[in-house]
Amino acid sequence: MTPVLSFRNVWVEYGDHVVLEKVSLDVAPGAFVSIVGPSGAGKSTFLRLALGQEAPSRGEILLDGQPIPAEPGPDRGVVFQRYSVFPHMTVLQNVMFGARCDQAPLTGLLMGAARRQAKAEAVAILEQVGLSASLKAFPRALSGGMQQRLAIAQALITKPRILLLDEPFGALDPGVRLDMHELITGLWREHGLTILMVTHDIKEAFKLGTRVIAVDKRRHDPHAPHRFGSTAVYDFPLDDKQKAAIPKEIAAMTSGA
Amino acid sequence: MRRLLNARPRGGGRLLLGLLPIAILVLLYLVASQARHAENPRDKILPTPAAMAESMEIMALQEDPRTGEIPLVADTKASLTRLGIAVGAAAATTLVLGLSIGLLPYARAGLGPLVATISVIPPIAVLPILFIVFGLGETAKIVLIFVGITPFMVRDLASHVAAIPEEQIVKAQTLGASTWLVALQVALPQAMPRLIDSLRFSLGPAWVFLISAEAIASDVGLGYRIFLVRRYLAMDIILPYVAWISLLAVIIDLLLLTWSRTAFRWAHAPGGRR
Numbered sequence A: 001m002t003p004v005l006s007f008r009n010v011w012v013e014y015g016d017h018v019v020l021e022k023v024s025l026d027v028a029p030g031a032f033v034s035i036v037g038p039s040g041a042g043k044s045t046f047l048r049l050a051l052g053q054e055a056p057s058r059g060e061i062l063l064d065g066q067p068i069p070a071e072p073g074p075d076r077g078v079v080f081q082r083y084s085v086f087p088h089m090t091v092l093q094n095v096m097f098g099a100r101c102d103q104a105p106l107t108g109l110l111m112g113a114a115r116r117q118a119k120a121e122a123v124a125i126l127e128q129v130g131l132s133a134s135l136k137a138f139p140r141a142l143s144g145g146m147q148q149r150l151a152i153a154q155a156l157i158t159k160p161r162i163l164l165l166d167e168p169f170g171a172l173d174p175g176v177r178l179d180m181h182e183l184i185t186g187l188w189r190e191h192g193l194t195i196l197m198v199t200h201d202i203k204e205a206f207k208l209g210t211r212v213i214a215v216d217k218r219r220h221d222p223h224a225p226h227r228f229g230s231t232a233v234y235d236f237p238l239d240d241k242q243k244a245a246i247p248k249e250i251a252a253m254t255s256g257a
Numbered sequence B: 001m002r003r004l005l006n007a008r009p010r011g012g013g014r015l016l017l018g019l020l021p022i023a024i025l026v027l028l029y030l031v032a033s034q035a036r037h038a039e040n041p042r043d044k045i046l047p048t049p050a051a052m053a054e055s056m057e058i059m060a061l062q063e064d065p066r067t068g069e070i071p072l073v074a075d076t077k078a079s080l081t082r083l084g085i086a087v088g089a090a091a092a093t094t095l096v097l098g099l100s101i102g103l104l105p106y107a108r109a110g111l112g113p114l115v116a117t118i119s120v121i122p123p124i125a126v127l128p129i130l131f132i133v134f135g136l137g138e139t140a141k142i143v144l145i146f147v148g149i150t151p152f153m154v155r156d157l158a159s160h161v162a163a164i165p166e167e168q169i170v171k172a173q174t175l176g177a178s179t180w181l182v183a184l185q186v187a188l189p190q191a192m193p194r195l196i197d198s199l200r201f202s203l204g205p206a207w208v209f210l211i212s213a214e215a216i217a218s219d220v221g222l223g224y225r226i227f228l229v230r231r232y233l234a235m236d237i238i239l240p241y242v243a244w245i246s247l248l249a250v251i252i253d254l255l256l257l258t259w260s261r262t263a264f265r266w267a268h269a270p271g272g273r274r
Helices: A043-051 A091-103 A112-128 A144-156 A174-191 A202-208 A248-254 B011-039 B049-061 B071-103 B105-119 B123-134 B138-162 B166-174 B179-216 B222-232 B235-263
Strands: A005-014 A017-027 A032-036 A058-063 A076-079 A162-166 A195-198 A211-217 A230-237
Touching (some): A017 A043, A076 A144, A076 B166, A112 A174, A144 A174, A174 A202, B071 B105, B071 B138, B071 B222, B123 B138, B138 B179, B179 B222
Parallel strands (some): A032 A211, A162 A195
Antiparallel strands (some): A211 A230
């Protein structure tokens, strides 16, 4: 089976500052991959690379076996920790935006049947994330958790090959976070999504993922800390039984992070 | 005792407090005018309200036999036309340049320094150039207002657009938006409330440039009239004209604010500081 996303010997360097080194990684279709690691280890660089916001200085990144375009596109959906919804659009308009871009590249406006169909799809997905009561609300009127629900619905409408989550629940209250875990797990199963999630919450990583990748520096020079970059130091495929127990080495690595 | 900075006026008290300084100023004027007229009944410097009303009746209600028009109406029409064309052109230019510079790195690199340079030129200093190039007609006056307010507005809007979170721009692209659609559907709607705000701020300078240009070379207009009657120390016309200009400015400001509040509801937080 062709992996949805592969990193082939990827390096990210700024001058002699190495952020990532020798990263090779295949994400299988239907996988829920969590990336954990201490602050500043370059977790988010993974997502920036997958999005095309940044290009690797060496190596290549493939989406369905093809080199990814060097800019964000509708084949890769994303939910950031904050600011991923449009404040000037209502909930419904936010979710319909994907369809508007796809079908009305000139004006961004849909008419008649196309509009009705896009609206029906948007309403259906908003129902799944539990926002059908706030279709006409502006994001400012929504709580943080509801805004993230909206951001997820908005990303799913274009049916991306892979959904990228950048600390998606990091700014939420613990209770809300649990609801969101249920929501994203449900959507992942139901839509057969492939998800790559960056988080600093180790428990969340193990609870949600089918595979956890820990990112850290393998080598460290105390006199030149930037000389060596991070790479995938641990890679755990998980089945349901293993999910309960977090390996000691990972727990140690991110404690205090 | 509460700290002064926590004590807030409420409801009617607030309105009364706002009117109080205005009432005091009006009262002071009346007293001073009365005192001067007691000494010299033909005083022209502080005309009485009755004298102002009498003069304005001529300016606002009677046709000028020479032109066949009511002076106040003709002046207002001429001035507002100049102001409207200039401000409209400034707003349109600001939208195009501000969105481009704010969104596109190439436009920022190419146009940013030019706009920054133009914005430090004092507009009144180029007025002679405008008169030489465009003649003494309408064009020079309109261009002066345009040159005076546009660079500031472009810079303001560009920095506002550039401050739209990167996340939003990336998100739009992952939803399939082209550069054009990001500009049209993401940046433009978010730029509009800011553009209206910056228009409201720019109207003050716009009036200054309008009246300056009219004072120097014109045959109709609110600024022209004020500077014309100045020769006769006609404070009974100047003061009501100034009040009329202020009223127009307040009305335009309120219209812009109402537009922003109704068309861009999302940008105005209920119960916010504004």
